Amino acid sequence: MKSILPVIFITSFANLSGCAKDYSLAPPADSEKVTVTVKLPKELKTETMWVMYRSATCKRISYGASGQRTERDGHNSVYKEFERQGQSDIYQIELPKDGGGACQWHLANVTFGVVYADPTRFGESVVVGGGGGIVVIFDHNNSPRGGADFKIDGDLMIKKDYYPWLKENFLDGYVKRISLAGEASLYLKYQALQARQVFFEPILHSNYLVTSEGAKIHKVGSFIKFTYPDGTVVADGSHNPDLRKLQAIRLAAENK
Secondary structure, three states: OOOOOOOOOEEEOOOOOOOOOOOOOEOOOOOOEEEEEEEOOOOEEEOOEEEEEEEEEEEEEEEOOOOOEEEEEEEEEEEEOOEEOOOOOEEEEEEEOEEEOOOOEEEEEEEEEEEEOOHHHHOOOOEEOOOOEEEEEOOOOOEOOEOOOEEOOOOEEEEEEEEEEEEEEOOOOOEEEEEEEOOOOOEEEEEOOOOOEEEEEEEEOOOOOEEEEOOOOOOOOOOOEEEOOOOOEEOOOOOOOOHHHHHHHHHHHHOO
8 A cells, every 4th residue: 555645536437328427526414424443553654545436327338359348337536544533542534435426426445554654663774564454345346455355244343463574575676674464464354334433453562573584586495584583483485474373472472
């Protein structure tokens, strides 16, 4: 996810009648609201939220190599920033479920997440990585990141453990990133058709850093080398840290 200006409209559509039509969002004043809340650890910051609305009225039309015509629901995207609630660690965005307008837009999905606010605390050349992303789908379509991993009835409460992951990549240009190691490599994806409240609380275990060193040459059997907080080194072909191992190391240390 990229940091983008707070409000940008991107519309992809085709007018089936050939007449001019207003494709803009126009949420009615009495539209039902969906509130997305993040309880933010002090080391992290929220990323810009990508909000997608869909329309069955304003279709997108594409043509294949043989000239076959395909119609799909139109989509309209808005990018919004979370607002801090006073001096608390709570950040929120309120979204109209009904996007309104001539296209009768409806809220389809949101993509948001958290990243390190200051990556340079891990080294001058360190840049922000991923791992703390969330996708919530409010209809029966896939999101731009694919389909849901979990289907939830009612409101959505997400509380997940994350660990700092400092990774060095050498192939195709050197880069050093600070990411979040958790249950998913990039995004946790939920379908929550009835949700009106979405709450995300990332639990950051700052004292349990895992590092990784990528392969320096393309060679069979050359794997990413992970060094865990207890000093264990693992290079078994995995592309992401082992969350169960991280949890076990932390729990063992906390129970001493």
